[in-house]
Amino acid sequence: MAESTYTVQGMTCGHCVSSVTEEVSEVTGVRQVDVDLATGRLTVVSDVDVPAADIRAAVEEAGYQLVG
Template sequence: MTESTYTVSGMTCGHCVASVTEEVSQIPGVTGVDVDLATGAVTVTSAEPVAEADVRAAVEEAGYALAG
């Protein structure tokens, strides 16, 4: 199992968390997504490492952006 944490900017509510979780969960190989609204941290758990570009694309599809 691989775990990576990213920071997402622009999330302000539970709906934001649900949108990001749904989009990131659709990345092939992702087995879990944990979003912390207070810090903007998104932890992605997967069987194999997931490309940051894939996570960035999923977050952008949800309407938000990776910080940094």
């Protein structure tokens, strides 16, 4: 299992968290998604190494941006 951490920019409410969680959860191989609204921290647990580009695309699909 692999765990990766990212920072999401632009989230302001619980709906934002739900949107990011939903989109990232749909990425192939992702097992668990945890989003901390206060810090913007996104933690992704997966069965395999998921390319950061896939996570970035899912976050952007939800309407937000990864920092860095």
